[in-house]
Amino acid sequence: MTEACRTASARAEAYRRDRLAEAERLAFRAHLAECASCRRDAIAADPTLIFAVAPPPPPVGDAETRAILENVKAAIAVREADRRLRGNGARRARRSAAALGAAALLALTFSAPVARRSVSIAAARPAGPGGIAGAANRIVRPGSEEPSMPSSATIYEWNPGTASPDDPKIVWIVDRSLDL
Amino acid sequence: MERMELVYSRERAQQKSAEVDDRELAIRARGGDAIAFETLVLRKTPAVVSVARRIIGDADEARDVAQLVFLRVWDSLARYDEKYSFNTWLYRIATNLSIDFLRANRSRAKAHGATLHLVRGREAALEEEATFALESSQVAELFERVSADLSEKQKAAFVLREIDGLDSKDVAKILGCGESTVRNHLFNARKALQKKLRHEFPSLFRRWSRT
Numbered sequence: 001m002t003e004a005c006r007t008a009s010a011r012a013e014a015y016r017r018d019r020l021a022e023a024e025r026l027a028f029r030a031h032l033a034e035c036a037s038c039r040r041d042a043i044a045a046d047p048t049l050i051f052a053v054a055p056p057p058p059p060v061g062d063a064e065t066r067a068i069l070e071n072v073k074a075a076i077a078v079r080e081a082d083r084r085l086r087g088n089g090a091r092r093a094r095r096s097a098a099a100l101g102a103a104a105l106l107a108l109t110f111s112a113p114v115a116r117r118s119v120s121i122a123a124a125r126p127a128g129p130g131g132i133a134g135a136a137n138r139i140v141r142p143g144s145e146e147p148s149m150p151s152s153a154t155i156y157e158w159n160p161g162t163a164s165p166d167d168p169k170i171v172w173i174v175d176r177s178l179d180l
Numbered sequence: 181m182e183r184m185e186l187v188y189s190r191e192r193a194q195q196k197s198a199e200v201d202d203r204e205l206a207i208r209a210r211g212g213d214a215i216a217f218e219t220l221v222l223r224k225t226p227a228v229v230s231v232a233r234r235i236i237g238d239a240d241e242a243r244d245v246a247q248l249v250f251l252r253v254w255d256s257l258a259r260y261d262e263k264y265s266f267n268t269w270l271y272r273i274a275t276n277l278s279i280d281f282l283r284a285n286r287s288r289a290k291a292h293g294a295t296l297h298l299v300r301g302r303e304a305a306l307e308e309e310a311t312f313a314l315e316s317s318q319v320a321e322l323f324e325r326v327s328a329d330l331s332e333k334q335k336a337a338f339v340l341r342e343i344d345g346l347d348s349k350d351v352a353k354i355l356g357c358g359e360s361t362v363r364n365h366l367f368n369a370r371k372a373l374q375k376k377l378r379h380e381f382p383s384l385f386r387r388w389s390r391t
Contacts, residue, residue, distance in 0.1 A: 065221075072221055072250040076251065
């Protein structure tokens with residue numbers, strides 16, 4: 001029994017418990033690989049060591065490796081083609097959705113022009129004194145009392161583009177007495 | 181006469197790639213270099229097939245899993261962090277896919293195992309054939325027989341640490357757990373394998389003990 005054999009024998013239990021440092025572990029395995037006597041003793045004590053000291057399997061052949069590469073390349077090519085097809089489909093769908101959206105926007109714009117334009121506050125104009133009475137009369141219910149106007153009120157009215165006095169108007173009253 | 185130089189040839193590109201290390205090849209492949217990816221596949225196929233075979237226990241299925249591994253590598257290259265070893269990253273993918281495959285096929289394997297138990301003659305033959313220097317294919321067959329009841333993680337830990345001899349830090353990274361967990365998996369796997377080996381192949385180990 002050599003010194004290496006004694007060292008290996010002393011380390012066998014620690015090896016089985018995975019408590020050796022990496023260098024010691026490698027040295028233990030290397031010794032078992034080359035020393036038949038220690039290998040026998042170690043496997044008799046722990047049969048699972050047969051797997052640690054087994055010769056490596058024959059390498060995968062070149063033809064087999066090439067076949068795997070070709071299959072991988074073919075699978076990637078199929079996947080890329082599929083991705084491109086899906087990409088084109090998605091682009092087409094996005095274009096169609098954009099065209100439909102634009103068409104819907106145009107249709108809404110031309111079918112309700114007044115309603116759209118009425119939103120603009122810039123179109124409103126302050127009403128004169130005559131306008132005040134007219135505006136106030138129109139918001140007073142028939143038979144009710146004449147509402148009293150604060151002296152400092154400014155009344156705005158806006159007629160969205162119609163000339164007839166019977167058409168509804170938008171009127172708002174701002175009490176300037178509250179201005180700071 | 182003007183000197184002509186071949187600007188690009190596939191063979192030359194492959195030759196250049198063959199001199200580059202794994203990490204650099206992975207970075208190039210991530211940038212779309214197909215030759216770099218091919219070189220990686222050619223270089224790493226033996227290791228991937230070997231680890232998949234040990235975990236799965238079947239050479240043909242290991243080759244199928246190896247193809248899936250490289251497809252996964254191709255898909256995931258954008259996520260490869262070059263601060264880490266490419267080998268560890270690749271082993272992690274290979275081990276995870278092998279474990280997934282094993283899980284998916286456990287019921288089938290159990291049925292297969294039941295049939296095997298009926299045919300005890302082959303096991304007896306294995307014992308008869310056994311010599312002190314078992315062939316690697318016989319050891320692989322023996323491992324496949326006795327490891328069938330291990331959990332997937334125990335089996336993977338045993339294969340990576342005990343059979344492939346990887347560093348425990350790497351095994352922990354590959355399995356996505358701590359080193360102490362790897363040690364536990366290894367300990368439990370060893371205990372289960374010892375029991376099975378002694379129970380199912382008694383004469384094989386008596387022979388060892390006698391000499």
